[in-house]
Amino acid sequence: MSLWGGRFQDGSSAMFRRVNDSLPFDRALASQDIRGSIAWSKAIFKAGVLSQDEQQQLESALQALLVKAEAGTLDFDASSEEDIHSFVEATLIEQLGDIGRKLHTGRSRNDQVATDFRLWCRDHVDLLITDLENVKASLVNTANTNKTVILPGYTHLQRAQPVRYPHWCLAYVEMFKRDISRLQDLKVRLNKCPLGSGALAGTTYPIDRHEIASDLGFDSPCLNSLDAVSDRDFVLEILFAASTSMMHMSRMAEDLIFFNSGEAGFITLGDQVTSGSSLMPQKKNPDALELIRGKCGRVFGSLQGMLVTMKGLPLAYNKDMQEDKEGVLDAVTNWHICLCIAVEVLDSIQLDAQRCAKAAREGYANATELADYLVDKGIPFRTAHDISGQVVLAALEQKVAIEDLELAELKKYSDLIEDDVYEILQLDYLVNKRNILGGTGIEPVQAALDAELAAIAKS
Numbered sequence: 001m002s003l004w005g006g007r008f009q010d011g012s013s014a015m016f017r018r019v020n021d022s023l024p025f026d027r028a029l030a031s032q033d034i035r036g037s038i039a040w041s042k043a044i045f046k047a048g049v050l051s052q053d054e055q056q057q058l059e060s061a062l063q064a065l066l067v068k069a070e071a072g073t074l075d076f077d078a079s080s081e082e083d084i085h086s087f088v089e090a091t092l093i094e095q096l097g098d099i100g101r102k103l104h105t106g107r108s109r110n111d112q113v114a115t116d117f118r119l120w121c122r123d124h125v126d127l128l129i130t131d132l133e134n135v136k137a138s139l140v141n142t143a144n145t146n147k148t149v150i151l152p153g154y155t156h157l158q159r160a161q162p163v164r165y166p167h168w169c170l171a172y173v174e175m176f177k178r179d180i181s182r183l184q185d186l187k188v189r190l191n192k193c194p195l196g197s198g199a200l201a202g203t204t205y206p207i208d209r210h211e212i213a214s215d216l217g218f219d220s221p222c223l224n225s226l227d228a229v230s231d232r233d234f235v236l237e238i239l240f241a242a243s244t245s246m247m248h249m250s251r252m253a254e255d256l257i258f259f260n261s262g263e264a265g266f267i268t269l270g271d272q273v274t275s276g277s278s279l280m281p282q283k284k285n286p287d288a289l290e291l292i293r294g295k296c297g298r299v300f301g302s303l304q305g306m307l308v309t310m311k312g313l314p315l316a317y318n319k320d321m322q323e324d325k326e327g328v329l330d331a332v333t334n335w336h337i338c339l340c341i342a343v344e345v346l347d348s349i350q351l352d353a354q355r356c357a358k359a360a361r362e363g364y365a366n367a368t369e370l371a372d373y374l375v376d377k378g379i380p381f382r383t384a385h386d387i388s389g390q391v392v393l394a395a396l397e398q399k400v401a402i403e404d405l406e407l408a409e410l411k412k413y414s415d416l417i418e419d420d421v422y423e424i425l426q427l428d429y430l431v432n433k434r435n436i437l438g439g440t441g442i443e444p445v446q447a448a449l450d451a452e453l454a455a456i457a458k459s
Helices: 015-019 023-046 053-072 084-096 098-102 107-143 164-190 210-216 226-231 232-258 288-309 319-348 354-360 365-375 383-397 405-412 427-432 443-457
Strands: 149-155 159-165
Touching: 023 053, 023 084, 023 107, 023 319, 053 084, 084 098, 084 107, 084 319, 098 319, 107 164, 107 226, 107 232, 107 319, 107 443, 149 354, 149 427, 159 164, 159 354, 159 427, 164 232, 164 443, 232 288, 232 319, 288 319, 288 405, 354 427, 365 383
Parallel strands: none
Antiparallel strands: 149 159
């Protein structure tokens, strides 16, 4: 059944239907379309379009469809309908005859699809917030289990200064907290109801748009009918939030892939998130992390595609907008899957504390401490920096750590260096000295962990 056939004498070509029909993907909006139709039936009953009996028959039939939609048992296979809207309407007409034909009175597919898609996005924002909270919880748990582990921190992928493993975990916790806040923030703008805007100019029926918005759980109706049917900012915002979060996931995946490598050997990943080689029996590949990293680009593509689609569209609705759904459905689905698999990866991590500590001691990460030590002795920092660099060069030439140099050797570079220098060159000292808020010392790390654990306990 077509919703627009009145003036047409010939049917659509097979190729046009192939590019035009959206039921193969917009059937994912079945529950939202039915919920919107229930609310619309109530609104047009109050507007005098339906009798009470007609409205009750429509609502009863729609509720039965909703049960099937939420159970995933709606039969789309034999359908020749154009989209989810025509599918639902055709089903109602088959069951109720002319009563089913009355449901679309005063409504356009333009405000209908805008409402359906906002409902779908709102439902999935809540799911994604839960997913992100789960990833955060897994990071906090692995951090809390391995509080004493110290590993190298990196800049330019070169060993820089040692950090506690929980400090590394909590860096990603901060990223995912921002992802959650973006979703919470966009939900405020998303939660406006287009229904009642008609095709573009509103409807002639006395619909109470505030009431219909409330029935569907929206904060308020959209205030301009032209904008209501053509706005896809909420789609772009979700795709941007997805892209940013997937970028965070990809960075975390990249770190863990390196930590898991034979060259680093800091962690071992569980068998359930790794795979082997068809040729090399010794291999254990971090495929789950590589797939997270790979799907990041796919989500970016959905955002870019939607921006390009929207950039040249005039008001109001244009069929180009049908391109909004596949990208979002794909991006949100893959974001959800990646967040779920990230939990499994994080929960499987086993750390090699000795390997981590050995790597943290290498790379002359304590050179900064030596410079700070000289500053405490009254030497200007830039001079102390130069002296420390000379000491590093001497240690490199001898292929030893700075702390393995004899005191007499160190005194060649500054006679202010004494025996007390060896204490400040030790790994635990390097880390624990940074007790400022946000630092990697045991006190700020423990405080941050305690705050996150308390937040998890409250949720």
